[in-house]
Every structure is written in C-alpha cells, then in structure tokens.
Amino acid sequence: MRRFHCDVCENEVFFDSVSCERCSSKLGYMLSLDDVLVEGGDAAADAGLRRCGNAELAGCTWLTAQPGGLCESCQLTRTRPSDADAKGLRLFPIAEESKRHLVRDLTRLGFATRPEESGEPATVGQAPVFDLLSSVSESVTIGHANGVITIDLAEGDDSYREQVRQRLAEPYRTMLGHFRHESGHYYEWQLVEQTDRIDEARELFGDERADYQAEIDRHYDQGPPEGWQRDYLSSYATMHPYEDFAETWAHYLHIQDTLETAVAFELLPAPEPGASARDVVLDSWMPFATAMNVVNRSLGQRDLYPFVLPDTVIEKLAFIHSLREPSSIPA
Numbered sequence: 001m002r003r004f005h006c007d008v009c010e011n012e013v014f015f016d017s018v019s020c021e022r023c024s025s026k027l028g029y030m031l032s033l034d035d036v037l038v039e040g041g042d043a044a045a046d047a048g049l050r051r052c053g054n055a056e057l058a059g060c061t062w063l064t065a066q067p068g069g070l071c072e073s074c075q076l077t078r079t080r081p082s083d084a085d086a087k088g089l090r091l092f093p094i095a096e097e098s099k100r101h102l103v104r105d106l107t108r109l110g111f112a113t114r115p116e117e118s119g120e121p122a123t124v125g126q127a128p129v130f131d132l133l134s135s136v137s138e139s140v141t142i143g144h145a146n147g148v149i150t151i152d153l154a155e156g157d158d159s160y161r162e163q164v165r166q167r168l169a170e171p172y173r174t175m176l177g178h179f180r181h182e183s184g185h186y187y188e189w190q191l192v193e194q195t196d197r198i199d200e201a202r203e204l205f206g207d208e209r210a211d212y213q214a215e216i217d218r219h220y221d222q223g224p225p226e227g228w229q230r231d232y233l234s235s236y237a238t239m240h241p242y243e244d245f246a247e248t249w250a251h252y253l254h255i256q257d258t259l260e261t262a263v264a265f266e267l268l269p270a271p272e273p274g275a276s277a278r279d280v281v282l283d284s285w286m287p288f289a290t291a292m293n294v295v296n297r298s299l300g301q302r303d304l305y306p307f308v309l310p311d312t313v314i315e316k317l318a319f320i321h322s323l324r325e326p327s328s329i330p331a
Helices: 042-046 086-109 158-167 175-191 198-205 212-222 241-264 277-298 311-322
Strands: 027-030 035-038 077-079 129-133 143-145 148-152
Touching (some): 143 175
Antiparallel strands (some): 027 035
C-alpha cells in the first residue's frame, strides 16, 4: 500500500481512514486517483465525489461520482446478508473491507474489474461478482463458478477462522487471502483458459481439465504427494491445477502489495526498473519476508509469511506476472 496524507493538515492517513486523527476532516478513497481525499474538499468537489451509498451498511470508505450510487468495489457485490440476519450484517463490512483491498490490488496491477459506470451493481460476465453469504442458517462453500465468487462471511470471525485453520493444518488463513485466492480462479478463466496462454499454463500448473471432484477426493484421502514442497507453495495447491494457479495468484498479490508498502515506508529500496519477476522475488521479496518472520519470532508470534518459494514456484509467479501485459488483459 502506498502512503496517504490529509489534504488539509498533511497528517498521515490510511487506505480505510474515514477521518483525519489530527484535524477531523472526513476522508474517502477514490480508486481512479488512487488517493485518499477530504470529503467535500476542493479535489473531491471538483470531481463531483461523494460517499459511497454503502457507507452505512457495508462500512464503505470509498468515494464515487454517482449520486447515491455505489463505488467500484461495492458494485461487484451481487448478494449480501438479509436485513434480518444480524450476525451476517455484522460480518459483512469485514468482507467488504477485504474486497476493497483486492479491487485496489487488481486495478493497480492492471487486472481490470470493469465495473459499470452507472453506479449500479455489476452483472455476471461483465466483471467478477461476489456473493457474500452468511452461514448462520445454511452451509456456504467458498469458491468460484462462471464469474461468481462466493465468500463465507463467517471467515470474518477471527475465532472461527482460526479453528478452521488449525483443523485443516493451514499455515495461513485470512479473509483477504480468500478474496485473492478466489479472484485467481476468475482471472485464470478470463486471461488463460480463453487465450493462447493455456498450453503454457498447463506446462507449469498441470492440465486443468482433470476431474476436479476426483482430485479433491484423492487429496483428502491420500494427502499431498511426497516431496510436494519442491514444486508447490502449499499442500492445498497440489489438489488440482486450478488450486495451484489460484494459490500462486494469491501469493503474487501478497508479494506485490507488501513490497509496495515496504518501499513506501522506506523499509527497502524499490526494485530496479525492468527487473524480472524472478529478480524481484529473489532480491527483494525473499530477504524482506525472512526479516519479517524473524521480527515476528522476536515477538513470540508465528512466521508472518510461513512459505518457501522453490524455483518451480518462482517460475509460476513469473507466469502470473506476465499476465499483466496489456495485450493479455481484455478491454
């Protein structure tokens, strides 16, 4: 994340800030400018910006040019909890906060979400859309299908999510991680399966036409193959080529966002212009991730980034990076 400052007093503010701690100015984020502006200030007024229509319901902190309309992130939500679902509505803003972070990630990296300009909800096929569902009264399966990403709002409850993480023996589990992973399924569908990159992807990740349910059954019955650490980010990535791609995609977003933040706060130098994805991982990311892990251990915490990146995984990350080429991204 880049650094932001209040237009009025120059105090440091943050991506989801709603007001300045120093001067109390009301703030909002504008995606097209990638900046936090004073609501009602000159910059916001000149652009005709006002608070997103989901400010109260979803805790949205973004600005939009649409009167009473929805911002670019909120437009992508197709389904939310019912008004009678108190627990679901309490967890809804947590999911929306992570989705805003994802939309900013994707936009900055050149992966268009292509929301409507009308301020109305997006439709399937025109953009990735999200069903943010409450599992209070029904079972919810996190996943992607034909352009729709489903998220279980229960994952916004820290205690629930930690129980699931331990039960599945996962090293890492966050709401933002879910959004990044599931968006990987959408963008593989859009930028790989429907393009001439598919054969290259199959060489790296495997043939996605393999029976998905059969591979799931195999994974949970037999576990990951011996020596999987040489070729995969996680044991979950070994389940099916779709999951390998999505895990790699999520980690690419993790790496890009974290490095942007570290550079912005002068914790490490910016990568050299034109540096390859491999060089960025080896020269910037891995030393920084190691340092973060050691700092966390100094505080008695688990590693912040509990993953190893073998050469095969770095090649996969480079493939994800290559999808940022303008020619690969549909208009």
